[in-house]
Amino acid sequence: MRRRLTPYLLILPGGLWLTAFFAVPLIMMLSFSLMEGNLIDGFAFTFHWQNYTEGLSTYGDKFVRSLWYGLLATVACILIAYPAAYWIAFKAGRNKSTYLFLLLLPFFVSFILRTVSWKFVLADDGIFLGTFKDWGLLNEDFHVLGTTFAVVAGLAYNFLPFMVLPIYVALERVDARLLEAARDLYASRVQTFLRVVLPLSLPGVFAGVVMTFIPASADYVNADVLGGSGNVMIGNVIYLEYFNNSNYPTASALSFTLMGALLVGIFLYARLLGTKDVLEAAGR
């Protein structure tokens, strides 16, 4: 009897905490998103679903841009991370953990500080652009900050470790005997990669996509620090609606729409490619 109760007692504090500060806030935000009013007169629940339709029609382009930037950054991360994860998993030998450690170094510096540091690096008269301009290698009005490239590169930089790790874990688990078998059966190196290694590493890529696409699409720091007025993402809009305009209902509706869009996207993606793999890989 006691043994049957034990797991519930163990899970109780954590469960209560997550209910109070994770689940309940989401419900409160849902109810806020259907309210009407302002900070001075107060807010009233009126099933004001126009918060959603108006929010979408006003900021639809920012939604599309956020998902687009998130997608670009995710694809960039896959292309950048895969070759390195492959090399570390199969060729780095005894130095595997050293290389992994090097790839994880950015985690020891605050996310915001890394982004600000990129701003230093890419500044118009900073150490690189400034020097190149002095040497006459670059046009005086060449700039990187304030462009789509800067924002997407910043996103890719910040979330890259989340892509490298799951891909590495998946590749590391590939049984070396399978590669030998493929060679014995006269598969070329390209065939071995495409038909043995790549399919076995896909669960890692799925997990990496989930862990990169969600935070990248919902980010507002990179767009704010590295981007310009033309790079405003939905996260920036939500932030401003909450803090500058105190327009809580609209901000809540936008935030909920964003979560819905990401959930639907991930769900479709998981259905397309096998839910179990994604859940399993992401749970690790």
Place this chain on the structure above:
Amino acid sequence: MKLLKGRLLHAYTLLLVAWLVLPIAVMIAFGFNDTSSKQNFVWEGFTFEWYARLFEKEDLTRALVNSLLIALLSTVVTTVIGTMVGLALGRFRFRGQGTSNFVLFAAISTPELVMGSSLLAMFVQLNTPRGFVTILLAHVMFSIAFVAVTVRARVVGLDPSLEEAAADLGASGWTTFRLVTLPMIMPGVMAGAMLAFALSVDDFVITNFTSGSTVTFPLWVWSSTRTGTPPQVNVMGTLIFAVGVLVALYNLWSARRRRTT
């Protein structure tokens, strides 16, 4: 050809490391910059001045203290609660287990922006004053799942026969836990605790939404981007980086030693 391909990928990996490390190197270097301007991104000479004047900006120092204090408290609470959840999920089979696993997955994959804004929506509706306490509540919330998952992974790999042996030898449930289970899962608990500390010290988005007028280190850095980030920020970033790397290296080293002895 084969050799060439291996070398090419090796060179590529080193290039990737260089890209990842570049902004960190710049951060460290400009903590030594003898700058007089408000915008610290033109190199003007080497100095130790900013290390000597590290705590000169009182509000920055207070922000750093807040960050460390919140991280410490949140780590202690999260490690206890999260380890309990990890133990329950890794060791027992019970009804509601699937739901619990799903909640952990949801808590890890929900964007911070949504978590932060929903907490703000709740605090506004309940008229809760935002500050140190609300930041702490939020930090524990988003770290629990990470600790639980880390501990669960460790528990699943354990041999249950050791605990059975302890019970057969007459140890009570609590004694078994204290003398057998806990030492075995300790590496997982420590890893979870370090993860919780790192997540809390680093957190910007959720803190941003729950902070009220309390300022943490990341929030201070963020607000300084408009007016110019002083070199003291670089120095503090460098010191946090150095401590983090040393702790991680020590752990790698002691784990390797445990394996070889």
